[in-house]
Amino acid sequence: MMGQRIKVASYNIHKGIGTDRQRDPARILKVLAEVDADIVCLQEADLRFGKRTGVLPAFMIASHTDYVPVPLDVQHDSMGWHGNAILVKRHISIDAHDIIHIPCLEPRGVVTATLGIGGASVSVFGMHLDLSGLWRVRQARAIAALGEAARQQHPTVLMGDINEWRANAGCFREFGKHFTVLDPGPSFHSQRPIGRLDRIMHCDRLVMRSCGVHRSALSATASDHLPVWAEFTVG
Numbered sequence: 001m002m003g004q005r006i007k008v009a010s011y012n013i014h015k016g017i018g019t020d021r022q023r024d025p026a027r028i029l030k031v032l033a034e035v036d037a038d039i040v041c042l043q044e045a046d047l048r049f050g051k052r053t054g055v056l057p058a059f060m061i062a063s064h065t066d067y068v069p070v071p072l073d074v075q076h077d078s079m080g081w082h083g084n085a086i087l088v089k090r091h092i093s094i095d096a097h098d099i100i101h102i103p104c105l106e107p108r109g110v111v112t113a114t115l116g117i118g119g120a121s122v123s124v125f126g127m128h129l130d131l132s133g134l135w136r137v138r139q140a141r142a143i144a145a146l147g148e149a150a151r152q153q154h155p156t157v158l159m160g161d162i163n164e165w166r167a168n169a170g171c172f173r174e175f176g177k178h179f180t181v182l183d184p185g186p187s188f189h190s191q192r193p194i195g196r197l198d199r200i201m202h203c204d205r206l207v208m209r210s211c212g213v214h215r216s217a218l219s220a221t222a223s224d225h226l227p228v229w230a231e232f233t234v235g
Helices: 025-035 058-064 133-151 170-176
Strands: 005-012 039-043 067-069 085-089 093-101 109-117 120-128 156-161 180-182 198-202 206-213 228-234
Touching: 005 025, 005 120, 005 156, 005 198, 025 058, 039 109, 039 120, 039 156, 058 067, 085 109, 085 120, 109 133, 120 133, 133 156, 133 170, 156 228, 170 180, 180 206, 198 206, 198 228
Parallel strands: 005 039, 120 156
Antiparallel strands: 005 228, 039 085, 067 085, 093 109, 109 120, 156 198, 180 198, 206 228
């Protein structure tokens, strides 16, 4: 459908631990309400060790938000896959979803979903790339190839914590072969944002209308990252 407006966001929620060192899932959900995106990709949405329990309890999402987690069918108590998760507003249909293994030094993965919104169908990829520059390039190459294949079927957007400080890094060149890499602005550290670590990338079937970093009193303390967002028109 031409002209359908979609707002997406990416947010590394740091396992729900804020800059005050308190774990507060309700605070994260309040920040998501401030951003009010249709589709949200989360990073560090599960605890790292043990059962990798989801940071945002399902009952809190159901009772306090208009979001539904994309069911990734990985572990019973987890929301995501290696901490990556996707939330969508209730009016959005989840037509397909999957988890993707990528080359990694640390435990890493990618989550993806095909979503229906207002008559349009959009493919979404959520990611959290490696701290190693060499592995980031390998991961970006693999993800970009998968995204390019998805783009043949649906408008496609990729987003997440890229963990890259350099503007001309190899991972951006890999993504840039197929996608436009947006720079919403500095999002890390949330108290004094300098690093442009959180990025959104889109294919030419999505027209970017605006993008930015969501900075508020609440988001400055809820996590060590600020959410980034972008609004698109399909077509």
